[in-house]
Amino acid sequence: MMSKYIYMDNAATTPIKREVLEAMMPYFTDKYGNPSSIYSIGGQSRNAIERAREKVSKVFNAKPQEIFFTSCGSESDNWAIKGIAYANRKRGNHIITSKIEHHAVLHTCQxxxxxxxxVTYLDVDEYGFINLDQLKESIRDDTILISIMFANNEIGTIQPIAEIGKIAKEKGIYFHTDAVQAIGNVKIDVNELNIDLLSLSAHKFYGPKGIGALYIRQGVKIDPLISGGAQERNRRAGTENVPYIVGLGKAIELAYENIDEHNEKLTKLRKRLIKGIFDNIDYVRLNGDEEKRLPGNANFCFRFIEGESILLSLDMEGIAGSSGSACTSGSLDPSHVLLAIGLPHEIAHGSLRLTLGDFNTEEDVDYVVEKLTEIVARLRAMSPLYDERKGR
Known part of the structure; x- marks a missing residue:
């Protein structure tokens, strides 16, 4: 049995916090009523949902009636994009997004x-930022939606959301942002940023898997994605997942109660991790912008070796990381994000994403640096691509 296990894949999912689980438990047992029922235990569930809705809306400076619960971030993305597309088809049929979106957005657009x-797919620069001039030039008379993620799930780059929102508003175009990675890491005011639709998922901020939400600004014309019931004000049919909605509400409340301390801690750990890796390993590249990135995100490419080999070796040392998005972990293709920022296939294949969370420590970081240094040296020693003369 491993004496030490270090989890550094918080961008894939986070552990549920004890306070969140405790808030959820009564709604599995004593408070089990269907929220659509008119008797008292149904009312308990209905009230719990509305309290959670208020907690989510408060975080974004939105109205409670603008928050709709879904099963996950992918459903929220699908609903936002398909719902806007179908509801506004008579006005136009052009959508703008970027080449580094999550596949929940890219595959929906395809x-x-x-x-x-x-669909216009915007290029990004070497750090993963879209070009605002290209965005403006891509807008047409029939453009109905701009969908740009708040922060990238692989390289952590935070897009210029305020500027994008301003452009969209001036042109009368709906603006959707996939904020799944940003929640709990960035303060968001949907009114200041001119965001019309925003997707989120609880398991990215210490809530349960299988529950998400979509913010829809009041007045936005959108079709439902799921039909068959009057739940969520006739916009999202299906009996509500009450315990998980309660968990999402509690998790987002906790996430924003101490967001400044959270960000300060994770930024410090991230900088320690990056410095440790660069001080000890040659031929390594940091992907994404050094500063305008999520506080806990560090994404690297190690030349001459495969990312999968690094991951398997780290796992044997009791360390969990990722080579990119968890949703594409079974793919042998290099990350579409890394290719979009200009990396050649052979370098993109050597990627490693380490994402820090609330439960990581400086000791964790130092241990990962120590083990990763040993692993990279061992794998390069076996690699025909690595020239020993280029080493230290």
Missing amino acids: YLEKQGFR
Whole structure:
């Protein structure tokens, strides 16, 4: 049995916090009523949902009636994009997004292209930022939606959301942002940023898996994604997942109670991790912007070796990391994000994403640096691509 286990894949999922689980438990047992029922235990569930809705809306400076609960971030992305596309098709059929979006956005846009919609995929620079001038130039008379993620799930780059929102508002175009990675790491005011739709998922901020939400600004014209019931004000059919909604509400409340301390801690750990790796390992690249990135995100490429080999070796040492998005972990193809920022295939294949969370410590970081240094040296010694003369 491993004496030490260090989890550094918090961008894939986070452990549920004890306070969140405790808040959820009564709604599995004593308070089990269907929220649509008119008797008292149904009312308990209904009230719990509304309290959670208020907690979410408060975080974004939104109205409670603008928050709709879903099963996950991917459903929220699908609903935002398909719902806007179908509801506004008579006005236009052009959508703008970027080449580094999560596949929940990219695959949805590709699906809509088969339905006759037109999609512009914006380029990004070497750090993962879109070009605002290219965004402006891509807007057409029939553009109905701009969907740009708040922060990238692989390289942590935080996009210029305020500027994007301003452009969208001036042109009368709906603006959706996939904020799944940003929640709990960035303060967000949907009114200041001119965001019309925002996706989130609880398991990214110490809540349960299988529950998310979509913010829809009041007045936005959008079709439902799921039909068959009057739940969520006739916009999202299906009996509500009450315990998980309660968990999401509690998790987002906790996330924003101490967000400044959280960010300060994770930024300090991230800088320690990056410095440790650069001080001890040659031929390594940090992907994404050094400063305008999520506080806990560090993404590297190690030349001459494969990322999968690094991951397996780290796991044997009791360390969990990732080579990119958890949703594509079974793919042998290099990350579409790394290719989009200009990395060649052979370098993109050597990627490692380490994402820190509330439960990581400086000791964890130092241990990871120590083990990673040993692993990279061992793998390079076996690599025909590595020239020993280039080493130290």
